[in-house]
Amino acid sequence: MTSNMEVDDDFDWSSTDSDDEYEEEVDKKTSVCKKQIVASIDFGTAYSGYAYSFKNDWTKVITHPWHGGEYMTQKAPTTLLLKPNGEFAEFGFKAEKIYAELAEDEKHEDHYFFRRFKLILKPKLTERVNRETLCADENGKEFNALKIFTYCIEFLKNSLLDDINKTIKGEVALGDIQFIITVPAIWDDTAKMFMIEASKSTGIQKDQLKVVLESEAASVYCQYMYLEEDKAKTRRDFQDKLIPGFKYMVIDLGGGTADISVHKRDYDGSVEQVIQPSGIDWGGTKVDDAYWKFFCDLFGEDSMKRFKDECTEDYLDFGRKFEVQKRSGKLTTSDNLYIRIPLSLSEVLDYKIAEAISSSKYREIVSFDSKSFKLKLPFSQFENLFKETSDRIKSYLDELWKKPELADVDTVLLVGGFSECYIIKDMIRNEMKSRKKHLVLPEESSLAVLKGAVYMGHVPDAVTTRISKYTYGIQNWPTFDPTIHPEEKKIMVGNEARCRDVFKKFITRGDKLKSKYPKTFILEVLKPVEDTLECSVYLSKKEDPKFIDEEGVSKVGSLKVILPKVEKGTVIDIEEEISILETEVEILARELHKFKEFKEKFDLLSPDILKKK
Incomplete structure (x- = not known):
């Protein structure tokens, strides 16, 4: 009935x-995970990676370095290459390299090449995300989105298993690992379920899989980062502040989103949510888009499209160099910024770079040195590329600070890969200074989510109140x-x-x-x-x-x-x-x-x- x-x-x-009534504080140095290993997968918009640690030494989190030519990073580009028949070909730097070689030989058109496809799961589209959802690759060809995500997680899972087996010089079964998948706070449950379905398709069982918010993982990392042996005294200083009732905000700036969480320390050593974790879809990729638009305005959209289509290797390297520039500080000896132009782009422009600049709206402020093959532009113009994203993040924070629950929050932690961009970091620093907030900048901030997710697998009750x-x-x-x-x-x-x-x-x-x-x-x-x-x-x-x-x-x-x-x-x-x-x-x-x-x-x-x- x-x-x-x-x-x-x-x-x-x-x-x-x-x-x-509170429980006695537990010994946070003891893992309560039932598995021997906890592994996290941070599936990012621009970069993805994994980390893991063993139960008997859980604070020693191991990450995997990724190599792409002259670049070495702690995460791989979220890039997937599929064969013409839809089978997996490669992921990350290798996917970019192989695709560039195929493009050089004009054999790439039948392949599928995906970048930044995580954005299809952003909130306004989640009602339509299902097993039949299609995702367009860089050339507009569509493929099943669930299979795309499954391929990526499968690759990261297999690479993880290889790493672990090399570390212990043995063989670990998939069932010995507790997996933690991180997702942005702005995703709804439909998108989370999509990630779970993709993970299950790789052989990861539901009972060994947990989905956590990126902002919460970052917060948990900040709680326990002092336990890592090689960390600076400043990390212990933050831990000393974590007395019962202490509130702090974590700003997690990633490639696709800016996620905010606010937590309060409980008497039992755990933390509780002060407000619902939230965020906006304004991250580092928005600045990348502005950078590309700048060159489209400078040299013309058709020319830049030709550069992208015909000079794939240089196009990808062009983007990587911008990633380095985003993290580099301003030169104290100059008010200008210099950007090297790839020879292949010059060829696309018939070596008429100066002429293209002279007919653009930037002709008064941008110049080209044909000897060094570098553009010279005012640093203020480079900063303008960050303005809209910076303003959006600032406005969102301004609204959050109006909440009465945040009146006694005076400490803010800044983490995430995009937080390593000095222009954004300076904006946040100035904002916190004007509000008289104490800003904490953890080392390895780009790994905060990845490592914090591992911690959450070992200490699942780190966040007890939501x-x-x-x-x-x-x-x-x-x-x-x-x-x-x-x-x-x-x-x-x-x-x-x-x-x-x-x-x-x-x-x-x-x-x-x-x-x-x-x-x-x-x-x-x-x-x-x-x-x-x-x-x-x-x-x-x-x-x-x-x-x-x-x-x-x-x-x-x-x-x-x-x-x-x-x-x-x-x-x-x-x-x-x-x-x-x-x-x-x-x-x-x-x-x-x-x-x-x-x-x-x-x-x-x-x-x-x-x-x-």
Whole structure:
């Protein structure tokens, strides 16, 4: 039978935790992971990588260096090359090198070449992301997006296994590893499920996979970075600030997004969310786009397109050199910046670089030295390439600082690959100085998410309190009240009029959630002569939904409770405990006549739920 019950409104619906009751602080130097190894995969817009550590020495996180010609990085370019038949060819620097060679021989057109495709999962498109979603490559050819992501994760997973086996000089089974996948805060659950599906397609099982927010991973890294043996005293200084009640903000600037989280230290050593993690899709790639547009305005879109299509190797190297320039500081001896022009681009322009500049809108400020083959432009013009992205991030932070919950936040940590760009770093530094905030710049800030995700696998309770993204409730059939209940919801149960399908909420969107403290309440079975009762949980993005069948309400799952055989007139009560976990809902029901227990766990990221959200 379907759920029909009445909630005992005299029962205390609040969680059983008390502000005066805290667990003793756990030893953070002991991993509680059930696997021998924790590995994180940071699948970035511009760069991707992995890191891992062993349970017996979990603070020693190992990363993998990637080599591409004269470049050596801690992450590989998020670049994928597929064969004409759709099979995997290469990933990262090797994908770029092979594709450039194919282009040189004019054999590339049948191949698929993907860069920065993670952006298809950004929020405004997530409703359309599914197993059939297509993604266009650099030349406009479409391919199944789920297979693209699966290929990339498969490559990173296999490279990780090779690394581990070389380290231990043995063979590690896939099942010995706990995997952590990081995602931006601005992604909704549909995009998270997409990443889980792609991971599962590589052989990673659901029970060994966890999805965490990039901003939270960065925050956890900042908590435990002092444990790494080679870290500077400043890292211990931040740890010393982490007393109960201390609040701090983490700004994580990546290639595709700027993610913000604010946490508060708890008495048990964990942290809780102060506000819902959030962000905007303005990261380092927006500056890359501005850089490209600058050259299109300077030399013409057609010429730059020819350069990209016909001189692929130089085009890719052109972008890598800009990555280096973004991180380099301004020369103190000059107010100008010099950019070397590839010979192949000069050939595309018929060696008429000066003529192209003279007919552009930059003719008054940009010049070309034919001997050094370098453009000279004012440093202020180079800074203009960052202005829109910088302004967007600044405006977003300005809005966040208006929140009353942030009034006593005086420490800010800046992490992420894009944070290593000195222009953006200076903007953040000046902003924090004007607001009289203490800015912390961790070493290896570009690895904060990667390493923090590994920490979260070893210490899963590092973040114990989160802000609910949804309103949760159960189905209730209260006494019908014609002043508040619609007539079409009226139903007779015995001789009493009831209102069916009422959404009885027990958590409101924006409430704080602690997984250790379930919500507990009593249900009275309205039809005790039935064989079973369904205890269902529903969710909605609305703060105050009225009925379970209205638009925007989704059923999380139903727990079937077998009712005892009783005589007519016997009252049966059900005690129900509901725990809202990170990506799951756990329901425990105990019928109070025979005292039998029933338990079920439901996945908040299941496709059936996501279709209705």
